[in-house]
Amino acid sequence: MPRTLTSLATVLALLVAVATAWAAGERDVTIAQGIDAEFLDVQMTNNIVTLIINGAIYDTLLTRDKQLQIVPHLATSYRLVSDKVWEVKLRPGVKFHNGEPFDATAVKFSAERIQRPDFKSPQKGWFGTLDRVEVVDPATVRFHTKVPDPAMPARMTLMYQMAPKYVAQAGDAQANLKPVGTGPFKFVEWQKNERIVVEANDAHWTGKPTVRRATWRPIPELGARIAALQTGQADLIVNVPPDQVPMLQASKNVRIEKVPSCRIISFTIAQIKGGPLADKRVRQALNHAVDMQGILDAVLLGNGKRLNSWMPPNVWGYDPSIPVYEYNPQKAKELLAAAGQSNLTLTLQAPNGRWAMDKDIAQAVAGQLTENGIKTTVKIIGEWGAYVRTILDHKTEDVAMSGWCLPSLEPDHWVTPNLHTGEPVSQYSNPEVDKLMEQARAEMNQDKRKQLYSQLLRVIRDEAPYIFGYQQMDIYGVNARLKWTPRGDESIRLTEIGF
């Protein structure tokens, strides 16, 4: 009997211990990123870190699963009624955190709010093709577009839903400070530059979230971010540089998670400046003169995958059959000689600290170009605002390091802004490429559209408006108690974290 009692007592004590630990935050998570959220009014931002945090509070109409395929979310289905009309069925019984029902009126309100002239949303461009939203019934809406727009499903993955009555009563400013969405987590507090706290929304339509409470901490300094992970102050940290991986892997209770990112890095060749760079053979020669794989192995310690054109494999439309440029200095010399540019000198601009090891990679690329007869000087522009200005003013140096990833993962959003004639970012102009892009972005037949992108990406490869670089590897440091693997869209979803 005493033994039974002892066992019982032990079991009870264990249960109490487990319950206490559970209550004391066993299922709480702290995530450290480099910056704070800009807004908790999700429609006021296009910043990826801010969108990640807001993704816990707000739901979108459609979303992307772990394989980045578009799947239903607040919308249960969608169909094309005609070339310019999309009909969307909404999930019934969903409520905002304040109890307000989510329905077609909310969808219309949310879409129209972004386009309000006095509302300073940087998302206006995301939905530029949208003409109007029609409420068919409380559970059905129709999106009327100005032009046939096959990217609408991808756009719907970015249509975050706002509570109309709440926003109307509280006002835009308050909606930002005390956000209300339908998401799996409810807002608790926001201490600027210190922390954002959310707690599980047990009434969420997907069920009770495993994570009970989450804190997002902005820790700008990499060393402090790594220390926070090592000391258990943070459970998940972003942007671990490749050279810190071995050290962290050796730490107790910490593991490294990597995923090929949607972010691609290349070197834009300023074709529109004219001169030698207007000659396709010169641009091709630059591609043959750089051992990109060697640079990836040496500088990024293999944490990058070479690009065959201007699109990562994460984006629908990518064609794996397109070959990467071969490192062939001899061929580069021949192409330059054929173009009459055997004594080419270039300046290459790069930022400092924008992308992993950016400055070092730029220097390595310039070094190889110089070694192979194209004397290249590196110009570092450390301040991002100044860097952006050179791009938008079309005053970049001959070659400019460029990175790209947009949360829509829509193929047109990779090519058109960067390569279409006259686009703010584009340093390239070619009527043939323009025509292909315009065709692809309007083609409503998916198979035909895919073929068009394949064709387009091949032309881009051949045209070489870039020294094609690499798909970045996103590297995270994770506390061993977390069950979590990263996504290829730079997002961190609390609902995908387990213990």
Added chain:
Amino acid sequence: MPGYVVRRLLQSLGVLLGVSVIVFGLLHLTGDPTRLLLPLEAREEDVRQLRALLGLDDPLWMQYARFLGRAVRGDFGLSFKHQLPALTLIVQTLPATLELTAAGLGLALVVAVPAGILAALKRNSVLDALCSVAVLLGQAMPVYWLGLLLIMVFAVKLGWFPAAGRDGLASLVLPAMALGAFSMARIARMARSGMLEVLAQDYVRTARAAGIRAFLVTYKYALKNAAIPLVTIVGLEFGILLGGAVITETIFAWPGVGRLAVDAIFSRDYPLVQAIVAVLATLFVVINLVVDLVYTYLDPRIVYTRSAR
């Protein structure tokens, strides 16, 4: 005395006005903020619309006049980036910076003043040499490096303090040490030289000859006089630390006004930068005024009259 304070305050207004003109001019030279507020791929029409909404289409003088007109009423406008009143953002973050600055300076004083006095009293001893080495190190170590070193040793290895963030007193220790180190060294050096100078004065020798206890001579007569240059430097240090907290705040993820300022500058957030500069400049001016007033307590011979201006 009240006349002096009023005059000083009027002078300060001139200083603040000058600072605001310079900052306004420099900021506008750095380029258009709309380009940083919008996505890179944004169309020209979106850019134009936002420029108009932010009032950036108006001539520069008009923008400045509008800023000044509001600023005198305590309204610095909405931060471009955060869309919140600039002053609200500062009010939210300034306590953290003041807390860190006060802790850094407090720590510096607690360590540096006794160390400097001891070094002066035991001139040319081992203690004095040790102090000199510490001063050299304190002034030579970049705060960036020291901060990371402190994190590595006290947070990662020993686990005594948190590595980053602002969570209670424990989280204040490492950033205060990092921030205070440079001031500590400077104050110790000043305390030592000030004390040495005073100890060589006739009245100290007289006091000693009169048989007054060494303790009283040192702490009552000598220290009060040695404190005058110290007060100057402490006042200045407080101002320097307020501005210098930027790096410490970044390393330790301290949510202060320094980090807010850096973010604001990088995103060309004109209203926020202007407001931060105005608030910090005002603080600096006030501190200097307080320092001047403290002189009169320490040395009654100092009298502020119109001619003493």
